[in-house]
Amino acid sequence: MRISLGYELEVRGRTREVERQAFHNVIEQVVLGDELGFDTAWFVEHHFTRGFSHSSAPDLVLAAASQRTARIHLGLGVVLLPFQSPIRTAERVATLDIVSDGRVEFGTGRGASPLEYQAFQRPFEQSRALWEDSLEAVLAIWNADGEPVSRSNEFFEIPGVGVYPRPVQRPHPPVWVASTSLDGYLAAARKGYNLLGMTMLKGIGDVAADIAEYKECLADSGFDPDTRRIALMIPWFVGPTRDEAIAVAADPVLWYIRRQVNLVTPPDYYDARHATHRVLGQLAAGLPPDEAMATLREHLMVVVDDVAGSRKAVARIAEAGATDLILQAQVGGLAHGHVCDSMRRFMTEVAR
Numbered sequence: 001m002r003i004s005l006g007y008e009l010e011v012r013g014r015t016r017e018v019e020r021q022a023f024h025n026v027i028e029q030v031v032l033g034d035e036l037g038f039d040t041a042w043f044v045e046h047h048f049t050r051g052f053s054h055s056s057a058p059d060l061v062l063a064a065a066s067q068r069t070a071r072i073h074l075g076l077g078v079v080l081l082p083f084q085s086p087i088r089t090a091e092r093v094a095t096l097d098i099v100s101d102g103r104v105e106f107g108t109g110r111g112a113s114p115l116e117y118q119a120f121q122r123p124f125e126q127s128r129a130l131w132e133d134s135l136e137a138v139l140a141i142w143n144a145d146g147e148p149v150s151r152s153n154e155f156f157e158i159p160g161v162g163v164y165p166r167p168v169q170r171p172h173p174p175v176w177v178a179s180t181s182l183d184g185y186l187a188a189a190r191k192g193y194n195l196l197g198m199t200m201l202k203g204i205g206d207v208a209a210d211i212a213e214y215k216e217c218l219a220d221s222g223f224d225p226d227t228r229r230i231a232l233m234i235p236w237f238v239g240p241t242r243d244e245a246i247a248v249a250a251d252p253v254l255w256y257i258r259r260q261v262n263l264v265t266p267p268d269y270y271d272a273r274h275a276t277h278r279v280l281g282q283l284a285a286g287l288p289p290d291e292a293m294a295t296l297r298e299h300l301m302v303v304v305d306d307v308a309g310s311r312k313a314v315a316r317i318a319e320a321g322a323t324d325l326i327l328q329a330q331v332g333g334l335a336h337g338h339v340c341d342s343m344r345r346f347m348t349e350v351a352r
Contacts (some may be wrong), residue, residue, distance in 0.1 A: 001318055003341075004040040005033050006077065006233040006326035010054035010256060012333025021055060025336040027065050029329070032067035032340055036347040040105055041065060042075035042196075042233070042326055045282035047116050052259040066100035071164050074100050077196055077233075078109035078178045079324075083120040085156045086137035087163055094142070094167040102168035107176040107196055108135050122155065128187070130155065135175075138306045142172035176231070182210045189217035194229040196326075197217055200260055203299030207232065208320035215321065231324035235302040235331040236336070238345040242306045250293050252332030257296065263299060310350045 011022045030041040043058035055061065062074040074096065079089055098102040110131035117124040137151045141163045152157040167173055177188035178196035188195050189256065195214060199207050215225040237254050239245025287295060294300045303313045317325055327346065330339045 001314065001322070002039040002229075002231075002324040003037075004042060004073075004075065004231065004324060004326045005030065005038050005330075006042045006044075006075075006328045007055060007330060008044050008046070008053040008256075008328070009061070010330070010332055011051055011054045012252075012255065022054065023061065025339075026330055027061070027068065028063040028336070029339060029343065031068050032074065032343060034072040038072055038343075038347070039324070040073035040075040040079035040326075042105070042107065044077055045080050046113070048113070048119065049259075050185075052256070057079070058094050062104075062260075063099055063206035064102065065094055071103075073103045073105050075105040075176075076107050077105075078107035078176070080111045080116070081134035081138070082127060082155070083106055083116065083157075084121050086134050086141065086151070087156075087158060087161075089134070090138045090141040090163050091165070092174065096166050097167035097169055097173055098165055102173075103316075104167070104169070104173040105176060106173040108180055108193075109178040112180075132187075139172065139175070142167060145171070155194070160252060174229075175329075176229075182213060184212050184219045185214040189214045189223070190221045191338055192218065192221065192223040192228065194231070196231050196233065198233045199299065199301050200234075200257070201301075203297070203301055204316060204320055229323045230321060231326050232320070232322045233326035233328060234300065234317075235304075235328040236310070236342070236346070237304045237329070237331075237334070238310045238342045238350060239306055240345075242304075242309055245304045245306060246293060248333075248338055249334060250289055252334040253296070253302050253304060254289060254292055256328075256332035256333070257292075257302070307345065307349045310346065314350065 007026050009026060011019045033041055043061055044053060044055050045058050046053035047056050058076055066074055081089060093104060093106055110127040114124045122130060133153055137158060141149050146162045146164060146166055148160045148162050149158050150160040174194060176194040176196050179185055180198060180201050185195060197207060211230055218225045218228055235256060237245055237249035239248060297304060300313055301317060303310060329343050
């Protein structure tokens with residue numbers, strides 16, 4: 001199983017200095033991740049989510065990290081395609097691929113916040129169509145290899161132009177799709193895209209069932225499931241003992257969870273099945289701290305444990321069908337030193 005890092009880039013504090021330091025800390029963590037052997041550093045894209053995520057320009061953070069690292073892949077997890085022209089997406093991702101010498105992983109998504117759609121003047125109810133049209137256009141640009149491309153859409157225009165620069169990876173970086181719903185999993189499978197998921201809202205049992213359906217849909221759509229990657233992103237802290245892990249990480253993790261379930265509403269929030277799982281997340285976050293951590297840990301919505309417990313959790317994730325594990329090691333304002341200790345402990349003792 002490939003082990004990666006995932007960042008919301010939380011800022012737990014109001015001052016500009018706290019915000020500045022948070023950015024510098026995560027870049028230092030990516031540098032450490034490169035040294036320790038993590039596969040990819042993934043950065044989300046969110047807007048207007050004060051505290052929860054200040055990662056509104058992940059390509060710039062990854063460009064900075066690219067100049068201080070040698071091998072770790074750089075994951076856009078994800079580019080919110082509906083909010084900008086496919087031309088700009090193709091240009092910026094290709095530029096990042098060039099300056100990183102071909103290390104980009106291109107994660108795509110449609111966004112999870114009605115407020116984002118309002119601010120960027122896009123109809124939230126058309127999010128899937130907007131994402132599909134934008135992704136098709138970006139891939140058409142890259143596949144054209146600099147030749148003119150024409151596309152016309154209500155929300156963007158590509159007027160027969162060649163788009164540069166071109167990515168180092170040919171014909172383009174690997175494509176991933178992020179989703180928290182079964183419908184999103186199946187949409188990715190029908191196109192043969194790699195999958196970015198999480199256990200935060202559903203828990204590992206229901207996510208495993210969705211992964212099985214994703215693989216079945218891949219096969220039905222003519223793709224070999226064994227050639228596609230499935231990544232799950234989970235807040236994770238490894239301590240010397242379980243009690244020490246909980247003492248250090250419970251507060252930051254619960255701070256993060258409470259904001260996750262309240263700030264980020266998936267586009268399929270009206271779906272009854274998904275709404276049930278959203279309530280599960282809200283209920284867990286609203287329990288007293290000890291009960292909340294027990295519930296979250298039971299369903300692998302978070303992992304806060306010692307080395308032995310972390311190994312068992314990794315085994316459960318592999319059994320669920322994941323090929324990649326994305327650790328949210330920096331979560332909820334957890335101190336930088338604790339994050340680095342957990343990263344080292346995971347790679348030297350859990351993943352050995």
